[in-house]
Amino acid sequence: MKYIKMLFLIFIGIILSFIICSANPLSIEQAVEISIKQNPKIIQASHQLKASYEKISQAKSSYYPQVDITESINMTTNPMWAFGTKLNQENIQGTDFDPAKLNDPETSKNINSTLSVALPIFDSGQTLHNVRQAKLGEKISSLLIEKTKQQVIADTIIAYENLLLAYENLSALKSAIITSNAHLKIVNSRFKNGLSVKSDLLRANVRICSLDQLFLQTESQIEILKSVLNSSMGIPIDTSFELTSRLELKKTINESLEKLSEIGLSNRAELKQIEYQIKIAKEEFSKAKALHLPYVNLFGNYEINTKDLSGSANNYNIGAMMTINLFTGNRISSKEREAKELFNEIEVKKKELTQGILVEIKQAYLSAQSAYKRVCAAKNSIKEAEEALRIVKNRYEEGISNIVDLLDAESTLHKVQTDNLATIHDYNVAFVKLFLACGSINETFK
Numbered sequence: 001m002k003y004i005k006m007l008f009l010i011f012i013g014i015i016l017s018f019i020i021c022s023a024n025p026l027s028i029e030q031a032v033e034i035s036i037k038q039n040p041k042i043i044q045a046s047h048q049l050k051a052s053y054e055k056i057s058q059a060k061s062s063y064y065p066q067v068d069i070t071e072s073i074n075m076t077t078n079p080m081w082a083f084g085t086k087l088n089q090e091n092i093q094g095t096d097f098d099p100a101k102l103n104d105p106e107t108s109k110n111i112n113s114t115l116s117v118a119l120p121i122f123d124s125g126q127t128l129h130n131v132r133q134a135k136l137g138e139k140i141s142s143l144l145i146e147k148t149k150q151q152v153i154a155d156t157i158i159a160y161e162n163l164l165l166a167y168e169n170l171s172a173l174k175s176a177i178i179t180s181n182a183h184l185k186i187v188n189s190r191f192k193n194g195l196s197v198k199s200d201l202l203r204a205n206v207r208i209c210s211l212d213q214l215f216l217q218t219e220s221q222i223e224i225l226k227s228v229l230n231s232s233m234g235i236p237i238d239t240s241f242e243l244t245s246r247l248e249l250k251k252t253i254n255e256s257l258e259k260l261s262e263i264g265l266s267n268r269a270e271l272k273q274i275e276y277q278i279k280i281a282k283e284e285f286s287k288a289k290a291l292h293l294p295y296v297n298l299f300g301n302y303e304i305n306t307k308d309l310s311g312s313a314n315n316y317n318i319g320a321m322m323t324i325n326l327f328t329g330n331r332i333s334s335k336e337r338e339a340k341e342l343f344n345e346i347e348v349k350k351k352e353l354t355q356g357i358l359v360e361i362k363q364a365y366l367s368a369q370s371a372y373k374r375v376c377a378a379k380n381s382i383k384e385a386e387e388a389l390r391i392v393k394n395r396y397e398e399g400i401s402n403i404v405d406l407l408d409a410e411s412t413l414h415k416v417q418t419d420n421l422a423t424i425h426d427y428n429v430a431f432v433k434l435f436l437a438c439g440s441i442n443e444t445f446k
Contacts, residue, residue: 038234
């Protein structure tokens with residue numbers, strides 16, 4: 001039964017290999033390139049940037065005349081409005097001055113067409129400050145794309161590394177299953193020859209069952225990780241591909257922690273964004289203070305009035321208006337204080353963000369250093385575990401060692417192999433997170 005299971009697993013492995021080979025090849029660089037073009041988060045950030053352009057146009061619109069046309073129709077028996085309507089229609093008759101008609105007029109109908117123009121000459125600097133704030137907002141949106149792109153690149157690389165590790169673990173399990181089945185043959189032969197007890201055979205079978213379960217779990221994990229990588233690239237989650245990059249150490253870190261911290265504080269998009277937020281807060285404070293200044297507007301109206309479209313009368317009205325605020329119940333002063341508090345809040349937020357970035361860089365740096373040391377320490381462990389297994393196997397065949405020693409040696413070799421793969425993976429992930437924390441990861445990152 002165990003041999004049938006082994007053959008079945010090998011058959012499944014061959015089928016999977018065939019499927020993988022028939023899929024599209026995908027290197028880690030290609031995965032990053034695809035994610036930059038198709039990841040929804042980057043596309044969302046691009047739309048947000050385009051929206052910020054429109055906010056600039058909206059702010060600038062206050063520099064230009066505002067032109068409106070209005071069409072209305074109304075009927076009234078209000079004495080004042082009824083008489084005024086006839087005046088606007090240039091339709092006053094002598095009989096209209098009859099006190100009885102003035103006090104109780106008939107229904108008066110009017111169709112009005114009005115073209116109005118308003119031109120702000122000076123709006124206490126509100127438009128100027130709004131335009132400046134909109135331009136700063138556009139720069140923040142531009143930095144959001146940079147920040148999002150870096151995060152997507154890091155997520156894609158990490159997803160690729162996770163999938164590579166799962167494939168390597170699957171390969172290690174295949175080797176472990178083959179080794180365990182070879183040892184099972186030895187145990188079975190010794191049992192048939194009366195050189196070992198049945199419990200040895202049962203232990204060997206349990207070991208293979210355990211590896212079979214791990215194999216199936218790893219296969220399931222691979223499918224999940226493929227979906228995660230596809231999602232990061234912005235493609236259908238069931239897309240098949242063949243990974244062409246290998247699980248190997250990225251270049252070593254040559255920069256000191258101090259240098260990396262300096263790079264991070266210089267490059268991080270979040271810090272640049274908060275600098276622009278501080279400028280926006282300053283503009284908001286200046287805008288609030290400017291509300292004490294006067295408003296000066298030019299305006300003009302041209303209107304046509306008619307009762308039934310058979311005849312019409314027209315008139316115009318042009319003028320200038322200046323408004324100076326004398327008292328608003330402390331509304332303007334309150335806006336100044338509010339803007340000042342918001343400015344102070346952002347200043348504190350900047351300090352908090354700076355500290356957070358430094359902690360993030362230090363954590364990623366130490367994680368990478370620790371993983372690299374573990375990689376170096378694990379290099380010789382595999383050879384030693386292989387040699388130990390060979391010795392124990394020979395001793396078991398000679399009847400010197402027992403089944404527990406053999407299975408322990410098997411487990412140790414498999415653990416050392418997977419631990420070595422995990423340390424390489426952990427270093428690569430820490431390496432990516434470190435340069436993400438420094439704000440220096442981009443599409444050319446390797």
